[in-house]
Amino acid sequence: MKTNSIVLGLLVAASAAFATPAYQAPAYPVPVPGSYALPIIKRAADGALLDANGDPASLAALTRGRITVLSFIYTQCASPNACPSATGVLWQLNRESAADPALAAALRLVSMSFDPVNDTPDRMAAYSALVAEDPDAAPWHFVTTRSDRELRPILAAYGQAVSKKANPRDPTGPLNHTLRVFLVDAAGNIRNIYSSGTLDVRLILADVRTLMLEAATKPSVATLPSGGN
Amino acid sequence: MKQSFFILHRRSGAFFLPAAFAAAALALASLLPASRADETCSSPYLARIEGQEEFLYVWTLGVEGMGDGADKLVTVDVKPGSRTYGKVIASVTVGGRHEAHHGGFTDDRRQLWLAGLESSTIFIFDVHTDPARPRLVKTIDDFARVTGGAVGPHGAYALPGRVLIPCLSNSTDRGGRTALVEFSNEGDFIATHWMPVKGASGVVGAEFADGYGYDARVLPRKNVMLSTSFTGWKNYTRNFGDLVQDAEAVKQMGNSMVLWDFHARQPRKVFHVPGAPLEIRWAWGEKRNHAFTATALTSRLWLCYEDANGEWQTKEVATIGGEGGVLPVDISLSADDRTLFVDCFGDGKCRVFDVSDPHRPREILEQQIGRQLNMVSQSWDGKRLYFSSSLLARWDKGGADNEQFVRAYGWDGRALAPTFELDFTALQLGRPHHMLFGSTKVGQ
Numbered sequence: 001m002k003t004n005s006i007v008l009g010l011l012v013a014a015s016a017a018f019a020t021p022a023y024q025a026p027a028y029p030v031p032v033p034g035s036y037a038l039p040i041i042k043r044a045a046d047g048a049l050l051d052a053n054g055d056p057a058s059l060a061a062l063t064r065g066r067i068t069v070l071s072f073i074y075t076q077c078a079s080p081n082a083c084p085s086a087t088g089v090l091w092q093l094n095r096e097s098a099a100d101p102a103l104a105a106a107l108r109l110v111s112m113s114f115d116p117v118n119d120t121p122d123r124m125a126a127y128s129a130l131v132a133e134d135p136d137a138a139p140w141h142f143v144t145t146r147s148d149r150e151l152r153p154i155l156a157a158y159g160q161a162v163s164k165k166a167n168p169r170d171p172t173g174p175l176n177h178t179l180r181v182f183l184v185d186a187a188g189n190i191r192n193i194y195s196s197g198t199l200d201v202r203l204i205l206a207d208v209r210t211l212m213l214e215a216a217t218k219p220s221v222a223t224l225p226s227g228g229n
Numbered sequence: 230m231k232q233s234f235f236i237l238h239r240r241s242g243a244f245f246l247p248a249a250f251a252a253a254a255l256a257l258a259s260l261l262p263a264s265r266a267d268e269t270c271s272s273p274y275l276a277r278i279e280g281q282e283e284f285l286y287v288w289t290l291g292v293e294g295m296g297d298g299a300d301k302l303v304t305v306d307v308k309p310g311s312r313t314y315g316k317v318i319a320s321v322t323v324g325g326r327h328e329a330h331h332g333g334f335t336d337d338r339r340q341l342w343l344a345g346l347e348s349s350t351i352f353i354f355d356v357h358t359d360p361a362r363p364r365l366v367k368t369i370d371d372f373a374r375v376t377g378g379a380v381g382p383h384g385a386y387a388l389p390g391r392v393l394i395p396c397l398s399n400s401t402d403r404g405g406r407t408a409l410v411e412f413s414n415e416g417d418f419i420a421t422h423w424m425p426v427k428g429a430s431g432v433v434g435a436e437f438a439d440g441y442g443y444d445a446r447v448l449p450r451k452n453v454m455l456s457t458s459f460t461g462w463k464n465y466t467r468n469f470g471d472l473v474q475d476a477e478a479v480k481q482m483g484n485s486m487v488l489w490d491f492h493a494r495q496p497r498k499v500f501h502v503p504g505a506p507l508e509i510r511w512a513w514g515e516k517r518n519h520a521f522t523a524t525a526l527t528s529r530l531w532l533c534y535e536d537a538n539g540e541w542q543t544k545e546v547a548t549i550g551g552e553g554g555v556l557p558v559d560i561s562l563s564a565d566d567r568t569l570f571v572d573c574f575g576d577g578k579c580r581v582f583d584v585s586d587p588h589r590p591r592e593i594l595e596q597q598i599g600r601q602l603n604m605v606s607q608s609w610d611g612k613r614l615y616f617s618s619s620l621l622a623r624w625d626k627g628g629a630d631n632e633q634f635v636r637a638y639g640w641d642g643r644a645l646a647p648t649f650e651l652d653f654t655a656l657q658l659g660r661p662h663h664m665l666f667g668s669t670k671v672g673q
Binding site: 027029031037039040041161166176178180182190195196197198200203 | 273274276336337339388389390391411413414415417419420447449450451452453490492493494495539670671672
């Protein structure tokens with residue numbers, strides 16, 4: 001039962017997908033990694049989390065030591081250009097990293113729920129089971145928080161807007177939210193923020209590789225002692 | 230059924246997942262605007278109003294001796310059925326006169342950033358806690374210092390987690406050389422991108438680059454941004470009558486549009502578009518890769534478009550108001566990309582073009598709105614338009630022609646019908662300029 005509502009959102013998205021022509025990436029030239037700058041936007045804030053096993057974790061530990069792509073989601077979201085899309089992009093990054101050892105060693109993926117009432121660790125574990133684990137790929141963490149009280153300061157620090165919809169039975173899910181995916185360098189600085197209009201896996205990969213090149217030339221700036229994987 | 234899908238999903242190794250997510254997004258995203266009603270000319274990254282707009286936020290220039298004489302954010306109730314419909318329900322002074330001009334929301338629509346062209350001050354309002362009563366929460370008053378010399382902030386354009394502020398000038402010579410600037414939604418400086426100048430390396434058409442700026446807008450699915458060009462602080466703070474008599478000063482006007490690699494924030498191509506191209510309006514249609522702009526000094530409508538070879542081009546597509554020059558200052562493209570409203574400061578008329586064929590615009594209406602006319606904001610359903618009167622403090626007309634108003638109209642596809650009017654002089658408010666929509670109902 002606990003997987004049903006998780007699957008429901010994915011089912012909506014997937015069903016629509018099968019009824020449409022194959023997705024094609026937008027046609028435009030992707031900038032060459034390292035040919036452009038990614039200025040620091042702000043620090044990636046810390047916060048108390050629960051991992052998919054229900055064990056305590058910290059957001060700082062999950063945004064330091066590797067380049068991190070952090071996606072705020074909730075599992076009931078069935079809005080096709082929101083959470084399912086973001087999880088799909090992280091999945092693509094996961095697959096790309098499985099074929100690129102250097103990328104896998106540098107990258108970490110984090111899907112964090114902003115719905116602690118419904119997205120319990122068990123639910124996040126079920127959500128994570130929707131993606132096949134690959135030991136060669138970059139690690140992918142599915143985390144939540146213990147309560148709204150512990151969640152709120154995290155959302156405020158990341159500027160992640162979330163509010164309840166007037167209609168809790170809205171077919172796209174009960175929450176309004178902006179789509180936010182963050183690129184965090186190994187030193188814990190937010191270097192890019194993606195939304196539905198910019199959530200192109202090719203651009204994110206170019207950014208990740210730009211930070212990898214930066215780390216190779218400025219290791220003291222971009223890399224801190226390992227904060228785990 | 231759900232469980233079997235789940236099992237199938239896992240057995241399949243989930244290889245269809247990204248395509249499913251992405252294609253679903255592509256297929257269903259086009260359904261979303263139907264339930265939205267917002268300004269048609271806002272950032273594509275902006276959270277949308279659900280249903281009809283409830284408030285009109287009017288960034289208003291202060292006038293010496295009028296009320297408190299200061300720039301202010303005026304809130305007008307435009308909620309149908311409200312007992313205060315068409316009335317001013319809030320007015321927040323920011324203190325002093327800063328040449329209130331343009332503004333814009335953060336992507337989550339929780340903040341409204343309003344810019345002062347003369348003082349280079351940014352006023353950040355909370356429009357989330359109580360959208361009917363915006364509250365000034367932060368002021369950025371060291372803009373030139375933190376940006377490395379950019380001045381004349383011209384509004385704010387929502388990007389994910391940040392705002393893009395196109396500028397008009399610089400602090401060194403206060404001429405037209407300027408930059409695009411980015412701040413985080415928290416109000417912290419991120420980066421300055423200087424406009425390309427003549428001979429810029431790696432930029433096609435660099436011989437046309439003049440370094441000037443005005444508007445900047447993004448077409449995300451093509452990863453391109455367009456910018457236009459106006460004039461520097463020395464000119465826009467000068468009395469208009471004096472300025473037009475100064476042949477050298479008149480030469481210091483922008484004649485370029487720049488196409489940028491948006492993701493890299495790097496200029497790719499410069500177009501020669503003479504006569505101060507101002508507002509940029511990208512088409513919304515998924516297959517419509519074009520944008521319009523109007524040149525203030527030459528009264529021409531220009532099209533920037535992607536040709537059959539994938540190359541971006543510009544061309545003049547229409548004359549606005551005959552050959553005399555009517556100073557087109559703002560344009561608004563309908564959400565269906567078929568109708569373009571062009572406000573002309575010179576004769577106070579709104580000219581409406583059928584742009585169904587963007588290469589061959591056809592004027593379908595010419596209507597007097599006031600003795601002077603500046604901004605226009607249009608609802609997403611195309612049924613309501615709001616007009617304001619003021620251009621710049623020292624460029625507005627004098628005497629009886631110096632009407633200062635917000636006028637609301639309904640549009641039925643053929644005619645503009647007045648719905649309400651506010652006399653900003655009688656109300657002792659000032660000179661109304663940019664108008665933005667607010668609501669208690671904001672979606673994703």
